[in-house]
Amino acid sequence: MKHEINLERYAVRTDLIVETIAQYKDKKGIHMNTKQFDQVRLDEVEIDEEGETYYNKKRGMYQTITFEDVTDHTNRDKVQEVFSFALKDLLSKHQIKEEDTCLIIGLGNGKSTPDALGPKVIQSILVTKHLFDLPGSNVSSGYRNVAAFAPGVTGTTGIETKDFILGITEKIKPQFLIVIDALAASSIDRVNKTIQMTDTGVHPGSGIGNSRTEISQDTIGIPVFAIGIPTVVDAVTIVSDTIFYMLKHFSYNKENIKNYKTKLIPIMNRNYLDHEENLSDKDKMKLMGLLGNLSEEELKTLVFEVLTPIGYNLMVTPKEIDFLLDQLSHVVAKGINETLHRQINS
Amino acid sequence: MKHEINLERYAVRTDLIVETIAQYKDKKGIHMNTKQFDQVRLDEVEIDEEGETYYNKKRGMYQTITFEDVTDHTNRDKVQEVFSFALKDLLSKHQIKEEDTCLIIGLGNGKSTPDALGPKVIQSILVTKHLFDLPGSNVSSGYRNVAAFAPGVTGTTGIETKDFILGITEKIKPQFLIVIDALAASSIDRVNKTIQMTDTGVHPGSGIGNSRTEISQDTIGIPVFAIGIPTVVDAVTIVSDTIFYMLKHFSYNKENIKNYKTKLIPIMNRNYLDHEENLSDKDKMKLMGLLGNLSEEELKTLVFEVLTPIGYNLMVTPKEIDFLLDQLSHVVAKGINETLHRQINS
Amino acid sequence: MKHEINLERYAVRTDLIVETIAQYKDKKGIHMNTKQFDQVRLDEVEIDEEGETYYNKKRGMYQTITFEDVTDHTNRDKVQEVFSFALKDLLSKHQIKEEDTCLIIGLGNGKSTPDALGPKVIQSILVTKHLFDLPGSNVSSGYRNVAAFAPGVTGTTGIETKDFILGITEKIKPQFLIVIDALAASSIDRVNKTIQMTDTGVHPGSGIGNSRTEISQDTIGIPVFAIGIPTVVDAVTIVSDTIFYMLKHFSYNKENIKNYKTKLIPIMNRNYLDHEENLSDKDKMKLMGLLGNLSEEELKTLVFEVLTPIGYNLMVTPKEIDFLLDQLSHVVAKGINETLHRQINS
């Protein structure tokens, strides 16, 4: 059996820089830095000119916040704290000053739960531009000039998202943009458990399969900070992730088969995630045949070729998405409000 | 007692041309024409240069559809039919051609039930602009190039509605606009029972007390058709309307006191609306004192002066507003879709 | 002119005990006590056997909380504090113990904004019954066994509210009930500005014109505490209240006509609410004719007879109802949670 791999045609989709980088054994053209805040992890990645070509990812700063559970109150507060820390850092790297005006744009479809992150965040943003615009206005110091809107999706407005943003931006002339969107994850452990922010802008719709034009400093002319959370994942990812977990699982159990301590742990409790898979090619062949010896890229392409012709490469979201999205949009909105307005929580 | 009437300060608010005109005994500078379609009435009013000054209302065409009950299925279909008839008429008077592109804007706050008409209508508009924009697009004839959006309210976006509309309009360059908004009524029999459309544009927020700048052909540069439905009414209007109804009620009962046929009708069933009040000034004085002899304007000003200092000039909406708005937004959206796209229902 | 007053047929509707009592000059069969907490007022009324007959109101305890503005954060916290104080008091008067189980019922139609108080409160109630029901359950002390549901309205379920409540109550056997409902106000200054709680139960639907059977200790067999907020008011009330305010306004201005200090206050700023109307009958006759000399009851009946035959006795709600209801339901839910579960906020 030979299956054709055609990466141009079936390019693996990923919106998260940490997932992209993880696919490369040799790293180059990047600077990485990881900080841990209790259970919450912050990966700062800077991609330079060399990295841009190598990873096919736009050069710039990427901040990735990874967390386990946002339904827990304490954990949620911590995530929001790290969020504010990272956003402040990103703004300061671009010399955004306290008096610079900001326009916040919530992309996505408010009527479709997993795609509603942007519109939901916008609902809780503290806007002040109309107060600054009042004749004789005298807004307290510590509050920034902020506007916000959710343009909806092209399918229900007929308008390209980029035209929408350009139209408003040219009219009200903010000094920087913050754009919020739901993303697609390319590994199941990221879904609703990661916030990525970057100064490289956004391609609306790119994460969910239809490509519109880029919204970034290059195309809009002012700094564009993008904030994204992966809320959906496709079946290809679920399957190929699981096959790699299987190999890990086999490797872990093989290694521990004579370990009396491990043997007493019920199989359902054996968390092998940190185990480094070290099966021989022969073992892999025995356990999973040719399938066991594919690279991640090859495996994803194969699964894509299996599921697509029969219409089952579903893009899915966890069934608890309504509750998770409530929490996540709260974290993002609160984090933005605190970062933009010095007067809040200071 | 002398109460100061200061119309500049407390100008009686009305968004409906038929209400404005009804306040004037002598008509000038207008051409009126009334059509009746079963239970639905269509008043076509054209205001010319003379009328503009006289009524302090912008010159142009006003179409007013009056109906009783939109929860009844048959009646709703009839209202929608008259709506399409009137809108087609208005478009054709401005030489709007089948291939002219249209942008529809739904004003108001989708989170506030009585103000949600615009956003609700937008949800059911058939948009096609993105299909026309596709490379090699080949949209069936009979469908117009239509885009639609709901800009939200300044209080939650920080952006002036007019800036919003100008920004999008300059970017996507439609050939005409349709703007939908909820209005304030200045008589209780109009609430949720009237649709007004006009080619004179709209003042967002003017109907609910805060004035933004005009959206019209004069300010936007392309024809602007405004569609409005009064969904709220203020306490001043409820009270002054009722006082005039009292006089009618007294007059009717006085006239019929010796009419044996009328006497047998229970008082609660005596529909006196079509009765022409003809009480003598002396009768009015006896029944309602000085109050009975005020003009409508004087009465409204008095009630305004009574209610405002104590904070009770509420703007209210009927408690069934959720259901009524569902029906009304359906009528407007369906009527617009049918009018703009020849292919629908043809 | 003689208009027939038929109080049996057109009985003035009021759901608030303080409004009922205010209509009587001579008080009997009641004990009243008023407490002021900053801007929030608490009226405790106990009606005994004599009062029950005299006022035609069920004997029992009524606690009425009156406040101005629940959109202000500080004020809202104060209202909630008084709410908890009053509810605790009511429960302790009935010897409700910390371990007594409670069922909370949110009446009304969640799809109709002004009628959605009950269902909205239920959404934020902390329920625990299912945890107590778990085999080997060991719920922390300080948490009460609480269940909650919103039965919907008969028009959409086909089921009498009382049957619904009896069915569940007989099955799960709580030791007391709390029932929450939106009410109709009979004065405009009460709308969204009053919370009434009572141990006399509730007549679902009575406040909005259709009478179902009573839900109370007499009919259910366990203590029933009812919590209500007036969210709607009818046009009759708006008009008759305004006519009385007119008299006050005239009286105030007459009295102050020579008072130089008052004369300098703009008429729109003259808050005459605390002024005691003291016009002579002759003055009233001159100003408002026979209308000026009607009792409140007579006036309401007249207005009812004027508006009803022409279909304009609308029941209305302020146009900001969506936002107000969010705040009010939050206050009630938080107040109930704190009162029922000692562990919360202690």
Place this chain on the structure above:
Amino acid sequence: MKHEINLERYAVRTDLIVETIAQYKDKKGIHMNTKQFDQVRLDEVEIDEEGETYYNKKRGMYQTITFEDVTDHTNRDKVQEVFSFALKDLLSKHQIKEEDTCLIIGLGNGKSTPDALGPKVIQSILVTKHLFDLPGSNVSSGYRNVAAFAPGVTGTTGIETKDFILGITEKIKPQFLIVIDALAASSIDRVNKTIQMTDTGVHPGSGIGNSRTEISQDTIGIPVFAIGIPTVVDAVTIVSDTIFYMLKHFSYNKENIKNYKTKLIPIMNRNYLDHEENLSDKDKMKLMGLLGNLSEEELKTLVFEVLTPIGYNLMVTPKEIDFLLDQLSHVVAKGINETLHRQINS
């Protein structure tokens, strides 16, 4: 490698009878009958005493409607027609008469999109019980006495669903029940593409992992018809389905490798679903090792053991669930209304 299969502990979950039966090569104790209506398929399955033991499924009638796409208008109408046909058949088999009273119960959480089928259907049910209950009621013939409610979920009410249903049923005494719920699918091609109805009742929550007590004729004492649609699927199912599809895909391509006609079909267009997999064990071993030779049960258990310890056995729903659920609940509500009330669409 030996992995322990423990079906008591990790029993494969399936709510659909056709999926259960498909897992058995030898059929016994059932009568099956398949009807095709254009693109819509109806499988009627009757399980007898022998089948009950053999399949571990309750004896009774199961009707399964299978369709591709409910967003297409024509197809949706056809599904609804088949739905009414099947429901009428089920009712008539139980001698349900036109005058028998019905209570409809919509299970699930209206606030969680993939679980909201029941509550959404209830919103569109035509209820009449309150009209039959009116004194001197005279409901037109052709309308049945119907009540309906959505009890919510135990997590937000604290009340066991079964207690809720028993409480209401004992109070209003309907002659039969219809219960609607969202289910979990155990194959990805069923999600949002199947409606199952049965006379064997329902286990609320069983499809989503937590077991409450049965609601059926045995426990309630009147006929209970359950209507379910699978809206969620777990990661185990997605992965094990895909592995079987892989084998089919390999088998198809092997068989057609020399077929010039097939070779010209792009791999992405090769719909191999109807192909019968016929790889030799040796081929399977080569392609997928031991994995390729597991039975469906063994494979599911293995995947379960791989995903569960690391927390990734997500239960998911397609990202378009909001739109699909709107369509599906419309089909079910309309189908029920037409079946219960002869007067509708007759």
